[in-house]
Amino acid sequence: MDFMDSIRGMSFFDMHVHMTSRTTDDYQAMADAGVVAMIEPAFWLGQPRTGVDSFRDYFASLVGWERFRASQFGIRHYCTIGLNSKEANQLELAEQVMEILPLFIYKEGVVGVGEIGFDDQTPAEDKYYRAQLELAKEANLPVQIHTPHRDKKQGTTRSMDIAIEHGIDPGMVIVDHNNEETVKEVLDRGFWAGFTIYPFTKMGNERMVDIVKQYGPERIMINSAADWGISDPLAVPKTAALMKQRGISDESIRLVTFTNAVTAFAQSGQLSLEELTQPLNIDQSKRYNGSSVLRGGQAPRVDKESTIIK
């Protein structure tokens, strides 16, 4: 059975996806599958940047061009802004990036500081993770934490310990890339638990179904983290379909694929459930009274089945 059949009419919020690395085909497929909103955390682009201007342009693209690109497919695009853990290790550059972060974290549609946390768990990573927790606290923004691939369990615990040490309310922290080994502690300590459905290296969605069955839908949310690697931008709708097939209630599916992420990130004051349940194009016609815009949400559609290209 086509997974699309079982999720028709449902809306999804992919709370971690790197659209900068994806194509318009992905946007189209996501919109068709019911993805109405997404969060793009600032991350490592696959190779190190060598100057602060590259960071500035990247951050500006997350609040500018990428947001516009998404809007052409009727998708609301939010982002979290931060210095990722890998590049925190280039000390001189990291200092310069820290200087420009305040220019971006107060911008519209910036729903948190992220993704930040640990990669190798070096002293430099520790330093900038802490500095950014302070920024988030000052701006009253949620924090989106990337937990490390290596030494994950210990790194996850350490990330939460430090957040608490800095006086951050666990309810303001989304701990991402969880697995069976980390989820219990994250939930027990009152943090939000994000799960990345990403083939081969992170979670598979059958495992995800089992986790929701075991822990219930409270404070759990899933994402694709689709990026420049082998990943799947439809991970959220596909997992919703699988959950449905395996007997999880529509209400629980809605919580882990939509509402929980909205509740967590709405604490930024930059998005709301009310806003997300309105179609994007209505919003635009109101905002751009009388002037011709590129018909938001209705970009000319290419018929992919046709051999003829016009």
Next chain:
Amino acid sequence: MNISQMSQTLFYLIEQQPDSEKAVDYLRQQAATFQANPQTSQFYRVFTAIPRYVGKHPVDVAPDMAFALERQRPRFTAEGWTLDRLARVWWLLQLPADDETTYVKTISQLFKAAELNELVALYSALPVLAFPESWRFQATEGIRNNIADVQSAIMLHNPYAMDYFDEAAWNQMILKAFFTDKDVTQITGLHERKNDRLAHTLADYAAERRAAGRSLPPNIELLT
């Protein structure tokens, strides 16, 4: 144009908007702090944070206000703006204009780090900023921009291009407007700045469209 008079008129327009008390209080307070001690960091912070305090309701421009704006800056209009856009343009006028280099540098930094709605406000402000000749290149960057709302902010209902673009830049803007499906009748100065070279280029463009079996954009006949 007198900047402080324009600033007063824009502020009066903000005050006229329904339920704007909170916005007015915030803006007045920020302006007082900034005047007493003009810190660039505060200037940037307020510019960015404005939507949180003033909201995004569409602005209602009464006929007498429209007239007052036009009298101070010919062809300038705030019609169709939202309140955050209006407040941001007003806020830009609070920057001291005593030193051109500092002034241009400060505002150029805002362009560099701007998100979509900030860009819309910045381009809308070009006709009322100090040192108008300094923004020529920046204005052409707005037309090169690929985001529809940003293009519209500089192309439509904005007298800056009409007043400051040379013929090549003007013609590029008109072409781009046709290419990006803008309603060209909303371009300020469309008829005043008609020229032979533009007519020729547009005729070529129309021929190319016909050859490809595509339709012609509306109103192209106005300029050919």
